[in-house]
Amino acid sequence: MLRYLSLPRTQQPHTCGWVVGGEPCNDVLFPEQFSGHLTTHGIRGNGTTNMLCCWVGCNAPKMKKESVLRHVFEVHLELRFECPDCGLSFTRKTSLNHHRKSKHF
Numbered sequence: 408m409l410r411y412l413s414l415p416r417t418q419q420p421h422t423c424g425w426v427v428g429g430e431p432c433n434d435v436l437f438p439e440q441f442s443g444h445l446t447t448h449g450i451r452g453n454g455t456t457n458m459l460c461c462w463v464g465c466n467a468p469k470m471k472k473e474s475v476l477r478h479v480f481e482v483h484l485e486l487r488f489e490c491p492d493c494g495l496s497f498t499r500k501t502s503l504n505h506h507r508k509s510k511h512f
C-alpha cells in the first residue's frame with residue numbers, strides 16, 4: 408500500500424470500520440467504491456428512518472439514513488478535498504471548486 412502514500416486521501420484506499428455481527432468489516436476500498444459498498448451494510452435509499460452509525464467506536468446520535476453516508480465519508484474516512492494551491496480542505500468538491508475560482512483565479 409506504500410505506493411499510495413503520496414496520493415491525497417481522496418485517492419487512497421481506506422478500511423471499512425462498519426461493525427457487522429460484532430466485528431469491523433475491515434474491507435479495504437477506494438473512496439469511489441465506498442458508497443456502493445456501504446449499501447451492503449444497509450445504508451441505502453433516502454429513507455426518513457433514523458439509524459445509528461455502526462462504525463467502530465462511533466458515538467454519533469441516530470441520524471437520517473440519507474445522512475449516514477456523508478457522515479461516514481466526512482467523519483470516519485476523513486475524506487476532504489484539498490486545495491492544491493493553499494492546502495485548505497473542503498468536505499465537498501463543489502466548495503473547493505468555488506474556493507479555487509474565487510481565490511486562485
Ligand SMILES: [Zn+2]
Nearest residue numbers: 423425432434
Ligand atoms: Zn464494510
Ligand SMILES: [Zn+2]
Nearest residue numbers: 460462465467
Ligand atoms: Zn459514525
Ligand SMILES: [Zn+2]
Nearest residue numbers: 490492493494
Ligand atoms: Zn486555495
